Amino acid sequence: MINKEKAKKSYQMIQEMSELIELSCIELMAVLYDIKPALADLLNFDNFDHSYIKKLNRVNELCKKLGFKLAVSKYKFIVNSPRGIFEMVDMNDKRKGKLSVGVSKDINIALEGVELYYKKTLDSKDSRKFGEVMGYPKCCLDFGDYLCKNSKGDKKRDPNNFGFANPAVESLKRSKNFAWQLNVFSYPLLSYYPCNLDCKKSISYVDKIFDIFNEVDSGRVRRNKLILKEPATLYWTCADKILLYGDFYGDFKNSEIKYNKAVSEISSGEFYQSNDSKFLNNLNNIYKNIEKGNKLIMTSSYFEIYKDKKRIIKIKKDNQYVPVLVKPNK
Numbered sequence: 033m034i035n036k037e038k039a040k041k042s043y044q045m046i047q048e049m050s051e052l053i054e055l056s057c058i059e060l061m062a063v064l065y066d067i068k069p070a071l072a073d074l075l076n077f078d079n080f081d082h083s084y085i086k087k088l089n090r091v092n093e094l095c096k097k098l099g100f101k102l103a104v105s106k107y108k109f110i111v112n113s114p115r116g117i118f119e120m121v122d123m124n125d126k127r128k129g130k131l132s133v134g135v136s137k138d139i140n141i142a143l144e145g146v147e148l149y150y151k152k153t154l155d156s157k158d159s160r161k162f163g164e165v166m167g168y169p170k171c172c173l174d175f176g177d178y179l180c181k182n183s184k185g186d187k188k189r190d191p192n193n194f195g196f197a198n199p200a201v202e203s204l205k206r207s208k209n210f211a212w213q214l215n216v217f218s219y220p221l222l223s224y225y226p227c228n229l230d231c232k233k234s235i236s237y238v239d240k241i242f243d244i245f246n247e248v249d250s251g252r253v254r255r256n257k258l259i260l261k262e263p264a265t266l267y268w269t270c271a272d273k274i275l276l277y278g279d280f281y282g283d284f285k286n287s288e289i290k291y292n293k294a295v296s297e298i299s300s301g302e303f304y305q306s307n308d309s310k311f312l313n314n315l316n317n318i319y320k321n322i323e324k325g326n327k328l329i330m331t332s333s334y335f336e337i338y339k340d341k342k343r344i345i346k347i348k349k350d351n352q353y354v355p356v357l358v359k360p361n362k
């Protein structure tokens with residue numbers, strides 16, 4: 033059992049950290065309670081000026097109190113689409129970029145996290161090493177190798193998914209069941225893609241996180257569980273999806289939902305520094321049609337949006353898995 037009072041105090045500091053530089057509270061707590069050895073992420077910022085440095089200094093202070101070591105990249109990164117890899121540029125480059133950061137109880141691991149965060153986009157060996165440093169399960173590291181191998185310079189390369197063949201869809205293809213804890217199609221607590229959507233090690237990781245959060249913020253646990261369990265997701269990539277709430281029937285291939293609420297998470301426009309406007313317009317157009325309707329039918333070759341019995345639009349798919357309509361079944 034954890035010491036509840038101490039956990040609450042730590043959680044407050046972690047929330048402050050998270051507000052300052054948008055790091056995930058969940059991952060910070062996971063590092064604090066040794067559920068994982070480190071986290072690494074990219075930070076958005078406008079200018080690397082005095083006020084931003086002040087923020088980072090405050091974060092560093094909080095890290096010291098929590099027993100964390102913080103590492104920050106000396107370069108910034110431009111996340112490009114359709115290239116799917118990061119371009120490393122000097123801090124004084126005029127273009128907007130991101131910093132990579134690592135947090136761990138061990139400074140060497142934090143530093144390694146920062147370095148590998150960039151390198152992993154270039155080389156599959158570094159990608160696996162990054163996963164090892166972050167403590168991902170071996171079965172899922174092997175799956176990561178598969179993703180890398182199948183994403184090199186051929187048709188499977190998906191430029192809108194960091195150059196990988198769509199990882200969430202690859203997990204889906206290998207799954208008989210879909211556990212809500214591993215809902216990589218909504219707001220996953222995992223920072224990697226599981227080898228399948230019923231991976232026992234990954235489920236146990238998520239369950240441990242919920243156990244810790246039950247002690248410090250039960251409201252958050254309720255909200256997180258709701259968003260993992262409730263919506264079905266119309267999913268193109270991790271940066272572009274639409275959540276649909278309502279009655280869902282069917283399986284991974286053919287499904288249908290009568291929905292009463294739709295939430296657009298079409299965000300690749302903000303995520304990437306360069307974008308295909310035709311692709312984005314198309315997605316936003318689909319969302320507009322969804323807002324007019326209340327039912328969506330998905331098949332492997334097309335999907336349709338209805339308002340009651342009247343069909344609003346039928347959209348052909350080039351790929352059976354783009355998009356998919358999915359919801360956990362356990």
Ligand SMILES: [Zn+2]
Nearest residue numbers: 171172227231
């Ligand atoms: Zn696994």
